[in-house]
Amino acid sequence: MKKLSENTTDLLQEIKTxxxxxxxxKRRDFMLNGLKLTAGTALATAVGKVVAGQENLPPNVxxxxxxxxxxxxxxxxxxxxxxxANLIRRTVEWLTADKIxxxxxxxxxxxxxxxxxxxxxxxxxxxxxxxIDPDDHRLMINGMVERxxxxxxxxxxxxxSESHIHFLExxxxxxxxxxxxxxxxxxxxxxxxxxxxxxxxxLSTILQEAGIKPGAKxxxxxxxxxxxxxxxxxxxxxxxxxxxxFAQNGEMLRPEQGYPVRxxxxxxxxxxxxxWLRRLEVGDMPWEHREETSxxxxxxxxxxxxxxxxxxxxxxxxxxxxxxxxxxxKGLLQLEGLAWSGHGKVKRVDxxxxxxxxxxxxxxxxxxxxxxLTRFAMEINWQGEPLLLQSRAVDETGYVQxxxxxxxEVRGTNSIYHKNSIHTWQVLTGGAVNNVQLG
Amino acid sequence: xxxxxxxxxxxxxxxxxxxxxxISAAYAETEGHYGLGRIAxxxxxxxxxxxxxxDGLGLPAGSGSVADGEGLYExxxxxxxxxxxxxxxxxxxxxxxFGTLSEGRPEKTVGSYWPYASTLYDYINRAMPFTAPQxxxxxxxxxxxxxxxxxxxxxxxxxxxxxxxxxxVVMPNAEGFFEDDRPDxxxxxxxxxxxxxxxxxxxxxxAGVTPTEHMEENAPIE
Numbered sequence: 001m002k003k004l005s006e007n008t009t010d011l012l013q014e015i016k017t018x019x020x021x022x023x024x025x026k027r028r029d030f031m032l033n034g035l036k037l038t039a040g041t042a043l044a045t046a047v048g049k050v051v052a053g054q055e056n057l058p059p060n061v062x063x064x065x066x067x068x069x070x071x072x073x074x075x076x077x078x079x080x081x082x083x084x085a086n087l088i089r090r091t092v093e094w095l096t097a098d099k100i101x102x103x104x105x106x107x108x109x110x111x112x113x114x115x116x117x118x119x120x121x122x123x124x125x126x127x128x129x130x131x132i133d134p135d136d137h138r139l140m141i142n143g144m145v146e147r148x149x150x151x152x153x154x155x156x157x158x159x160x161s162e163s164h165i166h167f168l169e170x171x172x173x174x175x176x177x178x179x180x181x182x183x184x185x186x187x188x189x190x191x192x193x194x195x196x197x198x199x200x201x202x203l204s205t206i207l208q209e210a211g212i213k214p215g216a217k218x219x220x221x222x223x224x225x226x227x228x229x230x231x232x233x234x235x236x237x238x239x240x241x242x243x244x245x246f247a248q249n250g251e252m253l254r255p256e257q258g259y260p261v262r263x264x265x266x267x268x269x270x271x272x273x274x275x276w277l278r279r280l281e282v283g284d285m286p287w288e289h290r291e292e293t294s295x296x297x298x299x300x301x302x303x304x305x306x307x308x309x310x311x312x313x314x315x316x317x318x319x320x321x322x323x324x325x326x327x328x329x330k331g332l333l334q335l336e337g338l339a340w341s342g343h344g345k346v347k348r349v350d351x352x353x354x355x356x357x358x359x360x361x362x363x364x365x366x367x368x369x370x371x372x373l374t375r376f377a378m379e380i381n382w383q384g385e386p387l388l389l390q391s392r393a394v395d396e397t398g399y400v401q402x403x404x405x406x407x408x409e410v411r412g413t414n415s416i417y418h419k420n421s422i423h424t425w426q427v428l429t430g431g432a433v434n435n436v437q438l439g
Numbered sequence: 440x441x442x443x444x445x446x447x448x449x450x451x452x453x454x455x456x457x458x459x460x461x462i463s464a465a466y467a468e469t470e471g472h473y474g475l476g477r478i479a480x481x482x483x484x485x486x487x488x489x490x491x492x493x494d495g496l497g498l499p500a501g502s503g504s505v506a507d508g509e510g511l512y513e514x515x516x517x518x519x520x521x522x523x524x525x526x527x528x529x530x531x532x533x534x535x536x537f538g539t540l541s542e543g544r545p546e547k548t549v550g551s552y553w554p555y556a557s558t559l560y561d562y563i564n565r566a567m568p569f570t571a572p573q574x575x576x577x578x579x580x581x582x583x584x585x586x587x588x589x590x591x592x593x594x595x596x597x598x599x600x601x602x603x604x605x606x607x608v609v610m611p612n613a614e615g616f617f618e619d620d621r622p623d624x625x626x627x628x629x630x631x632x633x634x635x636x637x638x639x640x641x642x643x644x645x646a647g648v649t650p651t652e653h654m655e656e657n658a659p660i661e
Contacts, residue, residue: 096529126566147471182649279487289561302541304540306618306620350630356633436641
């Protein structure tokens with residue numbers, strides 16, 4: 001072995017000091033990298049003291065500035081930076097028997113603004129994602145209509161269209177925690193939630209084209225997937241703001257989101273926005289299919305169940321800090337979160353640092369749109385004290401997000417769906433964040 | 440399900456056959472405002488309109504017995520749902536659970552929870568068996584539906600289910616559902632001293648059930 005020069009000894013000392021300031025789990029890698037470099041020969045003497053791991057930091061000129069980058073269309077459809085590989089959908093394997101009929105969650109802890117990139121939109125399906133050739137896809141409108149219609153995608157997309165920003169949420173979001181906290185990550189407590197700009201045709205336009213017969217009260221939406229997903233939608237909603245959507249965030253729908261066409265019922269439980277839409281039937285009563293009886297009904301403590309509970313009532317959650325985003329330094333801290341309501345706009349969000357004893361009103365950030373994700377923020381000065389963080393949203397109808405105890409009192413713990421209660425993050429003195437519930 | 444008056448329909452079929460897609464100005468009343476798409480034929484509708492409603496609308500002609508259903512169920516369903524509907528592994532349970540709906544761990548099954556038998560016919564026909572949806576004939580679907588009802592003690596072993604007697608099947612939990620009546624809670628927007636801080640009890644997370652590998656690089660400061 002070569003004898004270590006004096007320079008190298010200094011360098012090693014410096015690496016050690018640097019490493020002491022790094023989080024524990026990064027320390028070992030850092031030391032290893034440093035040592036690999038010291039073993040090399042060209043180091044140190046020429047440039048002076050280039051500290052391992054800091055070659056790209058000032059005063060040094062970073063490597064990517066000393067060579068050319070890649071050219072246009074080297075990636076014809078752009079991808080996120082490879083340094084963002086951790087920004088992905090995730091599932092909880094034990095939730096379902098099979099990945100074909102399952103769910104994945106959006107990484108809310110890393111998302112910004114109110115739009116979810118289409119590739120990160122949460123997934124939920126009951127028979128897998130079908131691979132549909134749009135040329136071979138048809139939308140049929142039948143039942144109580146004057147003219148039962150069959151539309152190609154081209155014909156469908158020739159109707160006048162509209163674009164709206166709305167959230168989409170599975171009513172089972174948070175449903176794993178009726179009995180107690182069990183998910184140590186925001187992605188799993190609230191990630192069955194996403195926001196997008198949706199482009200499509202008002203369902204009323206299509207139904208009027210077919211001519212609704214007198215006496216009609218409900219519309220059945222049916223998917224072209226292996227589950228043949230069906231939901232009954234009251235005609236009132238169908239003629240209000242329901243869309244037949246073909247695009248999401250500026251491009252055709254992703255296969256997981258119903259390519260080439262889906263229903264979209266703003267503010268309502270995700271399952272009613274039937275994907276891979278192949279048929280709309282107009283009728284005079286609900287069909288009471290599996291997804292509106294066996295599933296998506298809310299069983300109460302007395303054994304009776306609420307049905308047709310369509311609306312996603314107001315909800316909110318703090319996205320930073322959260323278990324995935326622990327507090328890293330003392331001082332001023334930007335607390336952020338998301339609020340949303342299926343009844344309209346979010347009017348106000350209050351934040352508590354002490355488990356709901358005292359509340360302060362947060363600032364709403366950016367666009368405040370109806371039935372859309374809405375950002376809120378608050379600046380706090382953290383000096384290492386333990387916190388019990390909560391957010392409480394109020395929507396434009398005046399409805400206030402309830403506490404979990406209030407929900408449990410009237411519903412029990414077997415509802416699965418529609419748990420929109422105030423969520424609590426416990427911040428420990430070191431800055432770590434835990435998912436807890438308050439009794 | 441809702442057929443057009445026969446003559447009106449014939450004209451449309453002739454028109455679309457003769458002219459491809461478009462319906463001429465002479466039949467303008469048969470066109471919508473935008474004139475997009477074409478009239479779906481009766482045959483096309485029949486192929487796709489498979490839904491069944493609680494009042495029996497949509498049920499095809501046919502019948503099937505509990506006895507026939509037993510063999511079909513054993514061959515096509517039992518590997519996942521169990522011979523008695525008890526569910527193999529994590530696959531759904533189809534039978535039993537009576538009287539558990541108000542218990543701590545309710546077991547929601549066709550027999551204990553489902554309000555309508557039509558839902559069972561419709562769902563089996565459109566989505567089961569899981570790996571071969573829409574592969575059953577009407578008679579097979581009637582027979583398997585009858586058998587799942589039998590596993591739930593809703594019909595006798597000599598029962599034959601048909602379009603004609605469907606409405607006589609009464610589901611035990613038919614009266615168990617009510618229309619959405621939310622909002623069901625009212626939280627006041629208290630701002631100061633909303634509760635006694637000493638009354639707060641913190642319950643932590645059950646450790647070990649969350650997939651957290653992705654979070655390790657974000658370890659907090661020590």
